[in-house]
Amino acid sequence: MLSLIGCMVLPFTAYGLMLGLSTEKLTRDAALIVTGDVEDVSSQWSVDNKYITTTAVVSVQQIMKGKLEQKKVRVMYMGGHVGNIVMRESDVAQLSTGEKVLLFLSPDEQESGTYRIQGRGQGKYSIGDDLIARKHGFSVDTAHEQMDITIPFETLTGKIRKYVGEQ
Amino acid sequence: MSVNNNQPLRCIALLCTCSVLVLWSCSENAHGFQVSKTDGGLAIRWPTTSAGFYINPAGAPSAGLSAIQAAMQTWINVTTSNFSFVYKGQTSSTSFGQNDGSNMVCFGALVGAQYDSTLAVNTIFFNGQTGLLSDSDIKFNTNFTWATGNSPDAYDVQTIALHELGHALALDDLYESGDTAKVMYGYCDPGEIKRFLSQDDMDGITYLYPGGGTTTTTTITGSCPAEFVLGQDHPDLQQLRSLRDGLLSRSVVGHRIIQMYYNNSDSINAAIERSPVLRDAARSFFETAALVMVKKQ
Numbered sequence: 001m002l003s004l005i006g007c008m009v010l011p012f013t014a015y016g017l018m019l020g021l022s023t024e025k026l027t028r029d030a031a032l033i034v035t036g037d038v039e040d041v042s043s044q045w046s047v048d049n050k051y052i053t054t055t056a057v058v059s060v061q062q063i064m065k066g067k068l069e070q071k072k073v074r075v076m077y078m079g080g081h082v083g084n085i086v087m088r089e090s091d092v093a094q095l096s097t098g099e100k101v102l103l104f105l106s107p108d109e110q111e112s113g114t115y116r117i118q119g120r121g122q123g124k125y126s127i128g129d130d131l132i133a134r135k136h137g138f139s140v141d142t143a144h145e146q147m148d149i150t151i152p153f154e155t156l157t158g159k160i161r162k163y164v165g166e167q
Numbered sequence: 168m169s170v171n172n173n174q175p176l177r178c179i180a181l182l183c184t185c186s187v188l189v190l191w192s193c194s195e196n197a198h199g200f201q202v203s204k205t206d207g208g209l210a211i212r213w214p215t216t217s218a219g220f221y222i223n224p225a226g227a228p229s230a231g232l233s234a235i236q237a238a239m240q241t242w243i244n245v246t247t248s249n250f251s252f253v254y255k256g257q258t259s260s261t262s263f264g265q266n267d268g269s270n271m272v273c274f275g276a277l278v279g280a281q282y283d284s285t286l287a288v289n290t291i292f293f294n295g296q297t298g299l300l301s302d303s304d305i306k307f308n309t310n311f312t313w314a315t316g317n318s319p320d321a322y323d324v325q326t327i328a329l330h331e332l333g334h335a336l337a338l339d340d341l342y343e344s345g346d347t348a349k350v351m352y353g354y355c356d357p358g359e360i361k362r363f364l365s366q367d368d369m370d371g372i373t374y375l376y377p378g379g380g381t382t383t384t385t386t387i388t389g390s391c392p393a394e395f396v397l398g399q400d401h402p403d404l405q406q407l408r409s410l411r412d413g414l415l416s417r418s419v420v421g422h423r424i425i426q427m428y429y430n431n432s433d434s435i436n437a438a439i440e441r442s443p444v445l446r447d448a449a450r451s452f453f454e455t456a457a458l459v460m461v462k463k464q
Contacts, residue, residue, distance in 0.1 A: 084295050118280065122284070
């Protein structure tokens with residue numbers, strides 16, 4: 001039954017394999033940590049027409065680490081849906097319009113003003129109406145670090161503030 | 168005499184068991200495997216029963232090429248599925264993650280902060296309307312240590328290749344504590360060796376690509392209780408046949424349900440004939456099963 005429920009609530013994704021990242025490491029490595037609402041999501045083919053990327057615009061409510069000149073942040077990730085063709089890359093966090101999120105971000109190395117999600121699926125929490133932060137849709141080696149997969153939002157932000165303060 | 172008295176109870180127990188199993192069988196993730204789906208809920212799969220992969224062994228550890236081929240062969244060896252990975256030869260191409268219709272496995276450094284913790288990546292392209300795959304690539308991140316022997320500090324190429332090829336088949340990861348022995352379990356540790364498929368892994372490939380073996384043929388011998396209860400011209404019979412042939416027959420568990428149903432059909436019919444309550448229960452069961460199939464379609 002749990003599998004069935006899990007299947008219903010998890011986004012459809014593809015999977016690879018990653019090292020598990022703790023909240024402390026995500027906080028330490030991210031240049032920008034924000035909470036906000038996903039306003040818009042659009043996918044497009046690359047210039048050479050060989051792969052698909054998706055750009056999401058997130059309306060920022062709170063900046064927990066880093067600086068941002070605008071109230072919105074552009075987040076890019078691999079994969080998406082253009083016409084009838086869908087590309088999925090393993091462990092990528094997908095964003096949905098209207099979704100409340102907490103994101104660990106790093107600047108995109110090729111496109112100024114655009115950010116990538118740190119640790120891919122691990123760097124995105126979806127915040128539910130129950131104020132529980134959840135992340136999923138990736139496979140990890142958990143031998144290295146203790147992860148916070150499902151955690152009360154307040155507890156998560158408290159941990160992040162603590163780690164930011166220690167830096 | 169006592170046999171006759173127990174027959175209705177046995178029949179009810181069997182119908183209840185069938186109900187549970189049919190509902191269980193209708194949810195493929197409850198089998199112990201999970202398939203990738205389109206946003207519309209269609210299972211993603213290859214349009215044919217084979218997919219060719221090139222391998223670029225540059226950057227792989229010694230015997231990395233044969234380790235990947237061995238992983239391909241392990242999936243091919245599943246006798247209840249007719250799917251085949253085809254090794255198309257070595258390539259020097261590094262066109263990972265591109266929709267070029269050429270599937271490949273390669274080794275190389277994954278560049279970018281978002282890949283810092285990533286051991287291996289799998290990309291797939293498919294038609295969002297039909298779920299049919301057109302391209303799948305796998306890349307092992309050489310920023311990590313890979314091995315083909317039994318190195319406790321390195322990741323085993325064959326183990327991870329077997330897992331990633333499962334994704335190339337459109338099987339998803341599993342995370343429950345009872346899934347740890349499965350190749351499609353979503354967690355892996357350095358030094359972990361898992362080069363054989365579990366029954367659930369085999370059921371997964373069989374669900375997506377059934378056939379090819381000797382265990383997929385179901386011999387129907389008994390009379391059909393559904394026909395007995397509903398009548399031979401009832402419209403629900405077609406849905407029930409679709410349930411049998413289009414869904415249940417595509418999995419090992421489903422085959423067992425079909426066999427159990429027909430092997431006990433004479434006993435079921437005899438019990439139903441004697442008990443109006445049982446007849447109503449059976450009718451209700453068959454109508455519900457047909458409804459499940461209608462919703463599934």
